[in-house]
Amino acid sequence: xxxxxxxxxxxxxxxxxxxxxxxxxxxxxxxxxxxxxxxxxxxxxxxxxxxxxxxxxxxxxxxxxxxxxxxxxxxxxxxxxxxxxxxxxxxxxxxxxxxxxxxxxxxxxxxxxxxxxxxxxxxxxxxxxxxxxxxxxxxxxxxxxxxxxxxxxxxxxxxxxxxxxxxxxxxxxxxxxxxxxxxxxxxxxxxxxxxxxxxxxxxxxxxxxxxxxxxxxxxxxxxxxxxxxxxxxxxxxxxxxxxxxxxxxxxxxxxxxxxxxxxxxxxxxxxxxxxxxxxxxxxxxxxxxxxxxxxxxxxxxxxxxxxxxxxxxxxxxxxxxxxxxxxxxxxxxxxxxx
Numbered sequence: 001x002x003x004x005x006x007x008x009x010x011x012x013x014x015x016x017x018x019x020x021x022x023x024x025x026x027x028x029x030x031x032x033x034x035x036x037x038x039x040x041x042x043x044x045x046x047x048x049x050x051x052x053x054x055x056x057x058x059x060x061x062x063x064x065x066x067x068x069x070x071x072x073x074x075x076x077x078x079x080x081x082x083x084x085x086x087x088x089x090x091x092x093x094x095x096x097x098x099x100x101x102x103x104x105x106x107x108x109x110x111x112x113x114x115x116x117x118x119x120x121x122x123x124x125x126x127x128x129x130x131x132x133x134x135x136x137x138x139x140x141x142x143x144x145x146x147x148x149x150x151x152x153x154x155x156x157x158x159x160x161x162x163x164x165x166x167x168x169x170x171x172x173x174x175x176x177x178x179x180x181x182x183x184x185x186x187x188x189x190x191x192x193x194x195x196x197x198x199x200x201x202x203x204x205x206x207x208x209x210x211x212x213x214x215x216x217x218x219x220x221x222x223x224x225x226x227x228x229x230x231x232x233x234x235x236x237x238x239x240x241x242x243x244x245x246x247x248x249x250x251x252x253x254x255x256x257x258x259x260x261x262x263x264x265x266x267x268x269x270x271x272x273x274x275x276x277x278x279x280x281x282x283x284x285x286x287x288x289x290x291x292x293x294x295x296x297x298x299x300x301x302x303x304x305x306x307x308x309x310x311x312x313x314x315x316x317x318x319x320x321x322x323x324x325x326x327x328x329x330x331x332x333x334x335x336x337x338x
Contacts, residue, residue: 006164007171018083020171021112024148027164035151035161040079042147048108048135051075078104084113085177091117091125098134107134114177116140141177142311145169149308156305169309173209180312180321184215184222184296186304189272191218197260198226198291200284201277204233208247213312213329214284215296217304222296225333226286227326230257235279236265247282257285292330299337310338 006027007020029036029052037052044050057071080097082089089111098109109129111117116138117125125136145168152158152165172178185202187194194200194216208231215222230249236242242258261283268277298304312321318332 006167014083014085017085017175017177018081020168021081021083021144024164024168028161031158031160031164032155035155035158038154039147039151042151043110043139043144044108044137045135048106048137050077050079050106050108052077076105078102078107080107080109082109082111084111086114088113088115088117091121094125094136095128098129098132101132101134103133107132109134109136111136111138112141112144113138114140114179116143140311140314141172142179142314145172145178145309146311146315153300153302153305153308156302162306166306170207170209173211173309178309178311180314181211182213182215182225182310182312182316183209183211184217184304184308184310186218186306187216188218190268191216191223192271193264193267195224197264198286198288199260199264200226200286201264201281204280204282206282208282210248211309213326214286217298220298220303222294222298222333225292225294225296225326225330226284227290228284229287229290230285232261232283232285234261234265234281234283236262237278249285260285290326292327294330294333296333297337 007023008016025036025039028039033052037050040050040052041048051074054072054074057073058069078101080101082094082097094109094111098107101107116122122136122138129136148165148168152161155161173181185200187200190201200214200216212228214226214228216224216226228248230251230253231247232244232253233247234242234244240262242262244253244258244261246253264283265278269275310316312318312329316333316336316338318324318329321329324332
């Protein structure tokens, strides 16, 4: 089942990616200019302050001409966005972009790709474009998405912002713009079943996005990390027959995996107190050796209202993550907070 996403997901061209990023930014501004301003500043270094909200001043004095009754000022800013699906652009091309632009009070060039320029190159580019009054920033798609999620957490009751963040996550995931995806999901009342049967389940209406690892979260802590092995849409009929449709993973469903799903469906009403998950639910299955305990603590304000995404390498700085076992990743998460 496919869901309508405002971000175009049927083209992988760089122009489409740029268009979707601009669509994201324009929607953030429409929802709340202050949220848009916070988001832009979240991807900029501390020495750059981006302002979009007018500054209102009363009784502003001047060197000559007396005192102005009322004064409204906005900072003139220009942002150039350069996207690349993979790899890095030629630095000479980036410098020429700055050279040929009409300048504003604040000028920023943001390069977005699956990797960033090293610190030495970033410093070199900034030195060369400083004469054009430009600042250069290099970020990844994962960092862009992570900043969006952090801003969304600061406005937990803004439903439109939450939906925008979720849609952009699904877009980035479906286009493979983000790697080493670790998706954290709140599992307060279902935690006992998640732990017992080594799986996670959610309503089909939430849609599906590809990710490598799932974090089982409760009480402000990820208590388990599971490497996703197979994903099925499942229905348990009144006659007790399990009907499944594979969404992701290699191989067909095994008898043992069927039994885990059936047991979860039957026990859910007893543990939860009410509800029926016998149809319309997606089940994410983890192998026993790829479902490991951890203590990845959330120290920021508020609990987790919806799912949260991390890139294990880019966001959490776990090196060589591709070569690590799930247990090794779980052990490294013990020493990290978020």
